[in-house]
Amino acid sequence: MASKSNSTFSVLGSDLAIKGDIKASADLHIDGNVEGDISCSSLVQGETSTVTGAIKAESARLAGTVNGSITARELVILKTAKINGDVFYDALTIEQGAQVEGRFAHRDAKPAAAAPQQQASKPDLQVAS
Incomplete structure (x- = not known):
């Protein structure tokens, strides 16, 4: 996917609460609360x-x-x-102190073959301090 050099940036302020899905072709900055799915280039x-969706x-x-879920x-x-x-x-980076309750999966991994692929390739997980 080629990025546009004249792409826009949308901001949802902290005083904003949205119920419904958001689909943006531009970059999105969210400080408010969203109840719905979000699809965008960069978030x-x-x-x-708080995002519920x-x-x-x-x-x-x-x-x-x-x-x-996050993809x-x-x-x-x-x-x-x-x-x-x-x-x-x-590619994944997690700072020390972040709280995650859920499973992590590489997008290309097949569920039955996930373990052998992880051993054969170099890990994409980085822990930042």
Whole structure:
């Protein structure tokens, strides 16, 4: 997927609460609360934000609360994040102190063959301090 050089950036402020799905072709910054699924190119979630629903993004940087599954090519979970749901990723970074309740799975891994693939390839998991 080619990124546009003139892409826009949308911000949902901390005073905003949305019920419904969000689909954005642009980058999205969320400080408010969302009840619904989010699909966007790049997502940045603020510390005060709560998302209840699935997140699908090329890249995501999460610092708030997520109650739902996350699918991202590049995912960064910051130390203030609280994730309740399964996480599907290509590259993953988790800061020390982040709370995650759910399963982690590489997006290309097949459930029956997940263990042999993880041993054969170098891990994509990084722990940042």
